[in-house]
Amino acid sequence: MRSGSVAWKAIVEQGENLNINRSVYVLKQHYPIWDLLKREHPGNYYKTSLVRAVYSLAITPGGRENSLCALNLDGAQINYQIDTDGDVLIYGLNIDSSISAPEMNQATGLYQVKKNRREWKTSSHRQTSMDHSHHWNNAHYAAVSGKFDSKEEAGRLLITHIANAYNGALNSHDLSGNGKHYSLFWQNGQHKESPNSQALTALIQQAQANNARIHWLVHGEGAGTFVKALQCLVKQPGISDLVAKQNKLSQQSVFFSNPRGGNTRKKDLEKFCIDAGMHLIGVNINSFDMRNSDARQDARTEAILILAKYGIGGGVTATGWDDFQQALDHWEAAKTTLAVIGFSLAGYVLGKDALSKNGGYARNMPRAVSNTWGSGNKHWAA
Amino acid sequence: MLSRLFASRQRPFIPRRRESETIAIDLSGSQLAFSLPPNSCHDSFGDSSQEAPQGINIFDNSNYVDDSGYEDWKREGVASQTLMKRSWELFGPIWRGRPIGTIDYVLTLNRHDKLPSNMSCFNPQHFEQVIMRSLYYWGPCHPDDYVQKAPLNWQLRKLDGATAIFFEKHDDHPLQSLEANPYYRTYFSSEFFIPIDRRHYVDLHFRYLGYAPVKPCLAAMNSIRDAVCDSVSIQFGSGAQSQLLQAQERWPEARASDKRGIEAWTYPEWRRGGEFGGDIIITKPGSPPPAWQM
Numbered sequence: 266m267r268s269g270s271v272a273w274k275a276i277v278e279q280g281e282n283l284n285i286n287r288s289v290y291v292l293k294q295h296y297p298i299w300d301l302l303k304r305e306h307p308g309n310y311y312k313t314s315l316v317r318a319v320y321s322l323a324i325t326p327g328g329r330e331n332s333l334c335a336l337n338l339d340g341a342q343i344n345y346q347i348d349t350d351g352d353v354l355i356y357g358l359n360i361d362s363s364i365s366a367p368e369m370n371q372a373t374g375l376y377q378v379k380k381n382r383r384e385w386k387t388s389s390h391r392q393t394s395m396d397h398s399h400h401w402n403n404a405h406y407a408a409v410s411g412k413f414d415s416k417e418e419a420g421r422l423l424i425t426h427i428a429n430a431y432n433g434a435l436n437s438h439d440l441s442g443n444g445k446h447y448s449l450f451w452q453n454g455q456h457k458e459s460p461n462s463q464a465l466t467a468l469i470q471q472a473q474a475n476n477a478r479i480h481w482l483v484h485g486e487g488a489g490t491f492v493k494a495l496q497c498l499v500k501q502p503g504i505s506d507l508v509a510k511q512n513k514l515s516q517q518s519v520f521f522s523n524p525r526g527g528n529t530r531k532k533d534l535e536k537f538c539i540d541a542g543m544h545l546i547g548v549n550i551n552s553f554d555m556r557n558s559d560a561r562q563d564a565r566t567e568a569i570l571i572l573a574k575y576g577i578g579g580g581v582t583a584t585g586w587d588d589f590q591q592a593l594d595h596w597e598a599a600k601t602t603l604a605v606i607g608f609s610l611a612g613y614v615l616g617k618d619a620l621s622k623n624g625g626y627a628r629n630m631p632r633a634v635s636n637t638w639g640s641g642n643k644h645w646a647a
Numbered sequence: 648m649l650s651r652l653f654a655s656r657q658r659p660f661i662p663r664r665r666e667s668e669t670i671a672i673d674l675s676g677s678q679l680a681f682s683l684p685p686n687s688c689h690d691s692f693g694d695s696s697q698e699a700p701q702g703i704n705i706f707d708n709s710n711y712v713d714d715s716g717y718e719d720w721k722r723e724g725v726a727s728q729t730l731m732k733r734s735w736e737l738f739g740p741i742w743r744g745r746p747i748g749t750i751d752y753v754l755t756l757n758r759h760d761k762l763p764s765n766m767s768c769f770n771p772q773h774f775e776q777v778i779m780r781s782l783y784y785w786g787p788c789h790p791d792d793y794v795q796k797a798p799l800n801w802q803l804r805k806l807d808g809a810t811a812i813f814f815e816k817h818d819d820h821p822l823q824s825l826e827a828n829p830y831y832r833t834y835f836s837s838e839f840f841i842p843i844d845r846r847h848y849v850d851l852h853f854r855y856l857g858y859a860p861v862k863p864c865l866a867a868m869n870s871i872r873d874a875v876c877d878s879v880s881i882q883f884g885s886g887a888q889s890q891l892l893q894a895q896e897r898w899p900e901a902r903a904s905d906k907r908g909i910e911a912w913t914y915p916e917w918r919r920g921g922e923f924g925g926d927i928i929i930t931k932p933g934s935p936p937p938a939w940q941m
Binding site: 370371381382383384386388389390412414415417418421422423424425426428429430438441442443444445522523549 | 712
């Protein structure tokens with residue numbers, strides 16, 4: 266309907282992929298930024314999150330509502346409307362770090378655990394992407410933490426889990442020497458909450474888009490988060506295909522160590538991995554761990570190695586909306602951001618904290634923005 | 648097992664802590680010995696312990712790992728090999744299965760490749776410089792980590808005529824971070840450096856990850872650490888002995904500082920860069936490495 270529109274241009278077209286049931290339009294003057302974002306997102310956590318969000322809007326089930334809606338991300342918000350034809354109109358992107366959790370010492374997120382002489386030490390700064398190029402014998406290693414009191418404690422213990430889980434793939438010198446690191450997705454509790462699994466999904470897809478070989482070590486309650494992320498990937502094949510440039514997940518492998526929580530029995534884990542197309546290397550079950558349902562049922566000590574069969578889950582209907590609806594706050598958010606949208610109609614992306622160093626989205630956008638607006642928006646190029 | 652049953656954060660339970668084992672290692676003729684409690688790890692899959700060898704040829708260079716993995720400005724020029732690793736766990740109330748604190752102990756053999764040929768680890772003044780340089784490369788050369796507060800609790804100890812040095816290395820946490828995470832005060836490491844040859848030394852490294860309340864935690868952790876350090880003895884072999892005598896004759900007045908406070912190095916200013924945004928790009932250099940004083 267809007268193909269002839271003067272003001273709007275489609276960034277995602279209905280039918281671009283089987284699962285996409287809505288076109289997503291952006292204001293014409295903003296189109297170059299979105300387009301650049303769509304092309305440039307691989308390897309960048311924030312950009313991947315934004316592109317994912319746009320695609321999630323394109324597969325939103327449900328009716329046509331004319332009200333203003335807001336999709337909240339960690340550190341940003343997309344303001345949009347579903348028009349009478351069922352298409353999504355994006356009015357603006359509001360970048361505001363207050364939407365996210367403030368940077369704290371033990372904030373959930375991605376960290377590097379570095380070999381620092383005698384110890385493996387978790388870095389004090391959060392990262393926004395894994396350094397896929399840092400390989401130990403052909404793969405980058407990444408851990409998803411279960412329950413620990415601190416990210417330092419998790420970083421100290423999980424290196425040994427990695428070494429044990431992947432002892433066949435690693436040489437002894439891979440772990441010795443200085444300057445080595447592995448990625449740690451540290452979760453300060455809330456292992457079952459959507460923002461955590463969404464962040465993890467973005468990290469998996471970011472690696473997928475780069476065709477990076479990742480060996481995951483998923484520990485304890487982290488299994489619940491990882492399973493949710495895998496489910497999200499399966500439920501949203503439209504997003505997976507487009508965001509990850511059609512790359513498959515078969516470059517990534519996972520080992521579950523003492524999995525805990527719902528949907529983390531060995532049988533379940535095998536199924537989720539096959540559905541998502543990720544290699545399952547093995548499941549280690551601590552027979553003394555009475556919180557693990559397999560251990561309760563069958564107390565065996567030895568780690569069981571499974572030769573992972575993998576296939577690509579196909580024919581799954583897109584019901585991806587439910588993973589995002591928690592982040593959506595139709596009414597509340599729209600109320601407080603009316604002023605923002607009004608302004609953004611003229612100026613599009615509004616960064617409340619464009620100068621703040623903490624605004625990850627802001628820092629990752631300056632090139633796009635300066636290309637589009639020229640010198641009038643220098644505050645972006647911080 | 649009553650001590651496990653009634654353990655608390657005030658009185659943590661440390662498995663088999665009274666069953667001290669004596670470890671003796673022959674380091675190319677010099678006998679190093681110390682005693683320590685057995686390893687404990689509640690998570691068998693997470694056990695990283697490594698038993699000590701009976702003897703080792705410190706001049707066999709095939710097992711050392713140098714620091715060539717680092718960029719030049721981060722390279723101290725010391726090659727190392729791990730001789731043994733152990734962990735001890737502190738348990739609290741019986742209903743909590745996981746430990747409330749851990750100590751990781753690592754014994755490392757080091758070979759200093761950048762020590763000038765007319766200097767010696769057996770000269771206490773020189774050995775002190777070895778340590779201060781080591782702290783420099785631990786500190787300002789890792790600007791993405793916390794600022795280091797070191798050395799603290801500096802102590803000189805005599806071992807078979809040579810000067811060994813003990814100290815602690817803390818992180819400088821901002822006050823609000825300590826208020827939010829009081830256990831950060833227990834997150835530090837201790838080092839005991841012992842010279843064993845002109846350019847070789849061993850170090851006993853203790854890393855704490857403790858809990859709050861800090862006082863009983865540190866009391867329990869320090870008691871283990873101090874008992875290990877106090878038990879260390881060394882008997883130099885003929886080669887090391889003659890080097891020690893040589894050093895004492897050549898530098899009869901040489902002494903290491905009795906006291907040392909925190910070294911105030913200027914840290915470089917930096918930003919993230921590179922392909923994945925993970926590289927450190929220095930925008931303003933900090934203090935240069937300490938120069939050797941002969």
